[in-house]
Amino acid sequence: MGRPKVAFFDLSCCEGCQLQVANLGEALLDVLGLVDLVEFREVMSESWEGRYDVAFVEGSVVNEESEQRLCEIRQRSNVLVAYGSCATIGGVNGMKNRKLLSDVQSTVYGDKGDWFPVTKTRALHQIVEVDYFIHGCPIHPDEFIKVLKSALAGLPYLVPDYAVCVECKFNENVCMYDKGVTCLGPVTRAGCNSWCVNNGNVCYGCRGMVSNPNQTGAEEVLRSYDLDANLIANKMMMYNAAMEQCDE
């Protein structure tokens, strides 16, 4: 038995998460020592006809071609990992789901909107079974390594299901609400080590919401700081819109 065959694929996205992988620098060479990297279109011309032990898929499904491609990858893969917000929750691609598709198309392509057909944005697990999730926009390199190891060893990886605030407190950041701005930390899944707040910005919710967000608490916080609840609602829809139930 040879080394596990690992492949990387991208659907509709910015390809920033595969760049995060390429950016592991020399640590990437250590990773490559453990696996057979068989496909990675952005940096390789090689391709592979056999089965994949682990397939990493980045990006969302936004048209019929990408849906078909995802199904083919799923059929050929023992383990499928969704990585990056576009793949795990729809991410910024999902914002268009709150608008009329025909409006979105004509805004960009004018009267030629039907030249490039699209569907509503969907995350991977809304179409096929996903074995592991690496959330984030972009993914955190440490979490990628953890998931890769888990996938190769056949062990589960549990995504933290507590709020970013927990990590943020450990990092001793001053709360963004105390600085007068709204932050999605209280309702967003941890695991990024409060990356954005550490750098003086607010949390935009790129990892998706915790399974049981404390909505009443969040509203109370907003009231006590005299902030508009619509601000938060609008912000949540930056990354999480594709996770809303479709009405159609």
Next chain:
Amino acid sequence: MSRNVSVNVEFLTRVEGHGHIIVDVQNGVLQKAELQIVEAPRFFEALLQGRSIFEAQHITSRICGICACGHSLASIQAAENAIGFSPSEQTIKLRKLLLHMENLDSHILHIYMLAAPDLLGVQSFIGLMKDHAEAVRRALRMKKACNDVCDILVGRHVHPISCVVGGFTKLPDNKQLEAMRKLLLQMREDLVPTVALVAALKFPEFDRETEYVALVSDDNEYPLLSGDIGSSDGVRKVKEEYREITNEFLVPHSSAKHAKLSRDSYAVGALARFNLNADKLHPTAKAVAETLGLSAPCYNPFLNTVAQLVECAHCAEEALQIVEELLAQGVVQSETVIVGVNENRSIPVRAGRGVGAVEVPRGILFHDYEVDEQGIIQQANCVIPTGQNLENIEADMHKLVPEILGKKDEEITLALEMLVRAYDPCISCSTHFLEVDFVGR
């Protein structure tokens, strides 16, 4: 000689995004040469409508993982122009540093991992590991250095966190400046063997006189973050008039729009900048150009990769100089901003329109926003470097194919792939931000 050639490269590898090359020759006559762009559109400009101008940087950064810092800088410039905000001198200096790191990082990725494998006869950098292990390690070290500087400066390179409308949400202290200085000194050292490596490569010979477009200015700085738009055919316009430069049009085989100016097509990118502004490069970069035999005007698109390396030397030297100036002066920490979506009203907002024009790795990038008095985006438009190059790439293919018809099919295919890769196309970008016509407004 009458022969038939059919090239059909599906999902061109070692480029950013999804594209096919289609060439059809019948009885020795070229019928068709297309770079088909099959990337699914993401409609960013439509997504921006109705959102706060203070969210524009965060959203548009997501157009492209490679050029995230470039998009951020163009977005911030357009946003600040729209609301009438003027950044401080320190902020401008730090933004220039960020742009240098962006150009360095992307050029290194292209030179070593995307372009070099063709020139060294292997399929990817994994193939390079066998005979050029030291070069691969050096490339990864140089890329990591760029990432590390960006980590310090803006939190991370892919989707920067702390550069926002108004300034920076976190500023480097002296210890961090010292760390950046060390990384840049190592970068300077690593560039020497990189130049030697590229000097030994044999680039295809090909020439086609082309109109080049880049930022131009009347001062002595190599213009990357400010200036007017200029062309090698003598056109000059202020950035607000960018639509008169790009003259975009839609073709059925590409979800990214094409562009033209004085001729049927024009080119942007490192070679365009070099051709228009070579005399303003840092002396070290000028020396690198001489070593590599590059002089302006150069009409060989394959040498865009060489021009990128010349720019690497320029960016590394300028970045080092900025860091050393900041070390000498000290960073004014009180300039740190807390912005969010401006709930705290820390930045005054007015209704207006603003254009950002920034020289990012693949060429000149335009962002254009119009906001109402609350700072809500009414219109957004962006024109991406790769989109501007598409028509020119096809024009090159039309001249190149007849010249190499005597070669084997595989050689023709490889030559075409190399031509497209030389432009370092970023297809995700070019389809994610297209012309917006705002029908029905």
